[in-house]
Amino acid sequence: MTKKPFFISPDISVLDAIKSMANTHYRRLPLVKDKKLVGIFTSADALSYLKQNDFNFSALFVPVSPTFAKKVYFIEKNRDLSEAIKEMVVRDVGGLPVVDANKNLEGIITERDILEEIV
Template sequence: MQIKNLMSEDIITIDKDQNLSDALKLLRKHNVSRLPVTNNKELVGIVSERDIAAKLGSSKYESMPASRLHISSVMVKDVFTVPQTMQLDEVAKLMLDNGIGSVPVMDEDDQMVGIVSKADFVTLAVGIAFDKIAVKEIMSKDLITVSPTERIVHARRQMIDSHVGRVPVVDDEDLVGMITSKDLMRAFIDFRKKVPEKYQKSQIKELLVEDIMSVNPKVTSKDATISEVAKIMIETGYNGLPVVEDGNVVGIITQTDILRLIQKLES
């Protein structure tokens, strides 16, 4: 299958000279996690929730309000793109090899005609073939977790260093929540709005994971099927689910794991 048959043609873009507040509004309104960045309608970058969370949590920008940060200072400039005739497995491999969550799709005139994300690939994982594959066969067992009493600046650092967009929050081996790049991004922006600039450097360290985490997270079991998990991801928009056994987190299954499976099956 060519990627043009899977891509989304409804492309939500943002201009490089707009600010992070504008980006947040677009991300929320359209329920997407990344935006292609344009300059005079030409693709010049891409910005994601993870990019924004990483930038806003850095010491260089810790006291700067989102309204003063232009997209051009946050976006990834070296954007991978694919032709609309590229095969699914080739696009999946490109995304996996480069650790990217989506790629703009270009026509023969090098004009952007769509975008394809991991979430689009997950829609392919519903069906008979995926009913026969259990979560335990592809889930990630090397868990990165945080505790509810850790600072969010520490959680941000762990997520950046581990190249993940979500981590389970564990207290005494019990799963008590999830924290995502989206949670961090919103927390940093809200913090800047509420706290006077002169107090931000000291008070940011007082923000804890439990202040912003999602409680009662949706979970799955290691014996659930990939098709079942894919349906949950499609219905909820979640990028990953903790895998729980006897009350303990034994792994996590993410869109990346499903993308890797699809790439293997397609090739």
């Protein structure tokens, strides 16, 4: 698990979110407001959004929150690795934000983290 993961505010623009992805080399960025997980912005979301908007440059200046502050799959930090694997398979996602009981972001677990744990 990556502790203290890079995250973004749901109020930043889609363009700034994409720039953050490019600068950090992360494919998924949790959206956090007041320490609470409120969504996730992924590279797949970015590409889908651009396609839906016919690659219109002006669509990049809207905040990510209305589009990507959605129901997000996560796992609580007290769960074990097998539960994280099961959740990722069931939800068909490559990573899960890790939260505490109050939904404060604690970390993120990815497919790579799981493979590294196994070996």
